[in-house]
Amino acid sequence: MTERLIGAVEAGGTKFVLAVARESGEVIAETRIATRTPDKCLPEMAAFFRHAAQAHGPIAAFGVASFGPIDIDPASADYGRFTTTPKPGWAGARFHDVLGEFGAPIVVDTDVNGAALGEWAMGAGQGCHTLAYTTVGTGIGTGVVQDGHSLAGFSHFESGHIPVARDPVHDPFPGRCPFHGDCLEGLASGPAIEERWGSSLSKLASPAGPLEIIADYIAQLAASLVLLHMPDRLVFGGGVMKTPGLIDAVRRKAEARLGGYVQAPQLDPGLQRYVMLPGLGDEAGITGAILLGKRGLGGDH
Amino acid sequence: MTERLIGAVEAGGTKFVLAVARESGEVIAETRIATRTPDKCLPEMAAFFRHAAQAHGPIAAFGVASFGPIDIDPASADYGRFTTTPKPGWAGARFHDVLGEFGAPIVVDTDVNGAALGEWAMGAGQGCHTLAYTTVGTGIGTGVVQDGHSLAGFSHFESGHIPVARDPVHDPFPGRCPFHGDCLEGLASGPAIEERWGSSLSKLASPAGPLEIIADYIAQLAASLVLLHMPDRLVFGGGVMKTPGLIDAVRRKAEARLGGYVQAPQLDPGLQRYVMLPGLGDEAGITGAILLGKRGLGGDH
Numbered sequence: 001m002t003e004r005l006i007g008a009v010e011a012g013g014t015k016f017v018l019a020v021a022r023e024s025g026e027v028i029a030e031t032r033i034a035t036r037t038p039d040k041c042l043p044e045m046a047a048f049f050r051h052a053a054q055a056h057g058p059i060a061a062f063g064v065a066s067f068g069p070i071d072i073d074p075a076s077a078d079y080g081r082f083t084t085t086p087k088p089g090w091a092g093a094r095f096h097d098v099l100g101e102f103g104a105p106i107v108v109d110t111d112v113n114g115a116a117l118g119e120w121a122m123g124a125g126q127g128c129h130t131l132a133y134t135t136v137g138t139g140i141g142t143g144v145v146q147d148g149h150s151l152a153g154f155s156h157f158e159s160g161h162i163p164v165a166r167d168p169v170h171d172p173f174p175g176r177c178p179f180h181g182d183c184l185e186g187l188a189s190g191p192a193i194e195e196r197w198g199s200s201l202s203k204l205a206s207p208a209g210p211l212e213i214i215a216d217y218i219a220q221l222a223a224s225l226v227l228l229h230m231p232d233r234l235v236f237g238g239g240v241m242k243t244p245g246l247i248d249a250v251r252r253k254a255e256a257r258l259g260g261y262v263q264a265p266q267l268d269p270g271l272q273r274y275v276m277l278p279g280l281g282d283e284a285g286i287t288g289a290i291l292l293g294k295r296g297l298g299g300d301h
Numbered sequence: 302m303t304e305r306l307i308g309a310v311e312a313g314g315t316k317f318v319l320a321v322a323r324e325s326g327e328v329i330a331e332t333r334i335a336t337r338t339p340d341k342c343l344p345e346m347a348a349f350f351r352h353a354a355q356a357h358g359p360i361a362a363f364g365v366a367s368f369g370p371i372d373i374d375p376a377s378a379d380y381g382r383f384t385t386t387p388k389p390g391w392a393g394a395r396f397h398d399v400l401g402e403f404g405a406p407i408v409v410d411t412d413v414n415g416a417a418l419g420e421w422a423m424g425a426g427q428g429c430h431t432l433a434y435t436t437v438g439t440g441i442g443t444g445v446v447q448d449g450h451s452l453a454g455f456s457h458f459e460s461g462h463i464p465v466a467r468d469p470v471h472d473p474f475p476g477r478c479p480f481h482g483d484c485l486e487g488l489a490s491g492p493a494i495e496e497r498w499g500s501s502l503s504k505l506a507s508p509a510g511p512l513e514i515i516a517d518y519i520a521q522l523a524a525s526l527v528l529l530h531m532p533d534r535l536v537f538g539g540g541v542m543k544t545p546g547l548i549d550a551v552r553r554k555a556e557a558r559l560g561g562y563v564q565a566p567q568l569d570p571g572l573q574r575y576v577m578l579p580g581l582g583d584e585a586g587i588t589g590a591i592l593l594g595k596r597g598l599g600g601d602h
Contacts, residue, residue: 152531157530163521165464228529
């Protein structure tokens with residue numbers, strides 16, 4: 001019997017990764033398109049899948065791991081629709097409007113929930129019940145997966161905007177979040193680093209001080225994730241996390257922030273096995289999207 | 302047919318509330334005993350239920366909502382056992398050891414998870430999918446209930462110890478948490494208020510400044526709970542929350558901390574229906590314990 005085909009979308013702020021995969025996970029077609037307004041971007045996405053279907057056969061389910069804010073409640077009439085995003089043109093756009101022509105189930109979750117699912121199933125989170133995946137890049141966000149399903153309340157989480165403690169003596173930068181100023185994302189996202197020091201962390205001539213400052217903000221999120229979710233592991237991906245030495249600094253700062261309060265076998269001394277880089281590297285998102293699509297094959301939406 | 306009887310325990314740091322209730326929730330016997338070491342306290346608890354059983358009939362299930370840290374994983378061999386608590390004698394004590402003689406299912410959760418369940422079912426959280434209940438008293442803790450079940454990772458949550466932003470100019474108090482100094486509990490718990498100002502908030506001659514300071518710390522937890530759980534409502538109980546005006550100050554500060562970033566019908570302007578005092582007052586915990594016991598009647602542990 002031929003394996004059924006899955007259409008997978010990792011929708012990011014700068015690019016869409018599109019893939020067609022077999023149920024086994026084997027990718028048989030893949031492309032990247034630039035993120036623009038949805039009237040340009042979404043038809044190009046649909047065209048890719050139309051061509052792939054002509055070449056390889058019908059697509060049996062779609063998995064979408066997308067930037068947000070987006071409605072990820074399968075019971076909602078607006079499931080798969082972007083909500084209040086300031087991204088021009090995207091508010092109100094809906095994946096179902098353009099993928100509906102294929103007549104296949106469409107499973108939509110956030111980009112970080114998708115990456116969390118990918119890491120949980122096939123990356124650094126294998127064997128965990130509860131895994132928190134955080135991206136630190138243009139934005140900051142966290143997805144928490146428990147036994148293969150992402151957690152959510154009335155909406156997906158927005159960890160980038162948590163309050164953090166900033167020491168104005170060591171870090172006088174007031175933050176750049178238009179909503180909160182010096183929330184986590186306002187202080188530790190890639191653009192906040194660029195604005196403050198005129199360069200990415202990796203390219204700074206004297207990165208030691210800035211690296212400690214950024215690591216402590218990320219560590220404050222790590223501590224809050226532990227205390228408010230008690231995940232079995234924390235994975236940190238995204239562009240900023242590629243800075244050499246940053247993951248070690250986050251481990252050190254997170255251990256200091258936790259102060260030995262949480263005693264559990266999961267939190268090894270030094271957090272070398274607790275605070276991890278993604279096992280799938282930049283493939284976590286599209287891997288998660290394929291897994292979401294696979295869930296669609298089983299009848300879930 | 303006679304209703305079956307539920308034994309309910311709300312185990313707090315200073316007192317145990319013990320109740321025997323019918324399935325309908327009607328309480329037919331209730332007492333309070335002082336929390337001492339478990340060798341004194343737990344046999345007294347068992348004796349109460351023994352007498353109640355003699356008077357009213359056999360107890361068909363127990364529900365326990367307890368201080369922690371305690372193992373609340375029903376699949377664990379140590380389910381219902383206190384773990385690393387610094388409370389003298391309590392580490393290693395287990396509810397099952399003293400309630401086992403009744404031969405009835407024993408359902409154990411934390412005190413705040415129990416209160417969250419009580420508020421979700423019969424208090425200020427009615428109609429919510431996801432409810433976060435926080436106590437601000439001798440300690441600070443949060444339970445999150447989703448569709449009637451408390452959320453947990455490898456252990457129950459410990460929201461009292463999240464990092465918060467302290468402005469040393471307005472609040473030079475370094476905090477009193479033995480692990481973290483100025484974490485939330487180190488700054489905003491009842492004992493931290495007493496140590497800093499020599500009085501509870503309610504009894505201060507000029508409470509306005511202190512009230513603003515404490516409200517902002519609680520509001521930082523409120524913001525983090527929203528961003529990391531997206532609950533349909535936040536309930537704040539415990540002794541400190543009885544301070545006149547505090548809940549309004551928390552609403553104001555939480556709205557400022559969120560900065561309009563999260564737009565949802567749940568978060569009404571002013572947060573009058575989002576940030577709430579407990580609907581059950583001090584009865585949330587024992588109500589939750591009865592509901593946990595009721596779950597035991599259904600065969601859950």
